[in-house]
Amino acid sequence: SAEASGGITKAAYALGNTMRFLASVGDFAAQFVQGQLVLATDPEAWGRATVRSFQAFLDPTTNARLVRNNLETYQKMAKFGVPVGDTEFFSALERGQGLSPGALLKYAPKGEDARALFQAGGHQTFGRFQSSYNAFLGYSRALLWKANEGHWDDTADMATWIRNLTGGLDSKALGVGPTQRAAEGFWLGFSPKLMRSTGALVVHAMNPTTQLGRESFRSLAQLAAGATGLYVVPGLAMGRDWAEIKRGLDPTQGSQYLAYNINGDWIGAGGQVRAISQLIARGIADPASLKDPDAFENPLISFIR
Secondary structure, eight states, rough: OOHHHHHHHHHHHHHHHHHHHHTTTHHHHGGTTTTTHHHHOOOEEEEEEEEHHHHHHHHHHHHHHHHTTTTHHHHHHHHOOOOOOOOGGGGGSSSSSSOOGGGGGGGGGHHHHHHHHHHHHHHHHHHHOOOOOOHHHHHHHHHHHHHHTTOOOOOHHHHHHHHHHHTTTOTTTTOOHHHHHHIIIIIOOOOHHHHHHHHHHHHHHTTTSSHHHHHHHHHHHHHHHHHHHHHHHHHHHHOOOOHHHHTTTTTGGGGGGTTTEEEEEEEEEEHEEEEEEEEHHHHOOOOOOGOOOGGGSSSSHHHHH
């Protein structure tokens, strides 16, 4: 029935949010996940936002001060659909959006007291990480906005670029239904919002006739150049021969691309860098294949298409 289907979708969505949330707490990964392209595009903005992120963990009121001190910029961002924070990693903290083990405590003796204690501990741990993530995302977007305002022909295009650059493309705003959003959040990717944003950035980069396309390409090119440098230099320092290093620079080498074999594991650049570079390489080597989802071995790409 429709009611049963809705219940399953809601449960899958909550479970996906909870899994993503539990995997994110404690790693301070925003700088190298959503912030990866910010680092490549504007290292100064990345550095300043990173400092504020750690400050927000120690003092959660930091985020409110950032908004107050940059209120005009945040208002402009909101007007053009650039989120001021809103990382999907912490959706599970919202009522009804994740599994709530604490809710089970109310059935135990003195359960309400235990639940209150549990919630207070959550505010001092999970809440601080959420504040840290939101401070980095919001402030990095504000700094990018300030640095680029007045240099774009179309403010809406600039907003699109910043949103895609920082993993802020909202699937719900695109009209994606709840069932598909639940499926994406549960098994498609650790961060479906970031995945869609990255994909949109790549698509725009393939159109150099617009400023949005040129800036998107520049950000991706700077990321690729930086990742390549970080791959080559350590390889030389480890004494790897040039033939091995050269092979790892070939995007068609799969898991060996931008990676070194260390104790049987291929360790190298993050998946986002590898995926972007390999997708661009595929588009250059065989543009027609981009129209054929069956040509991709990765089922995620076919699913997205």
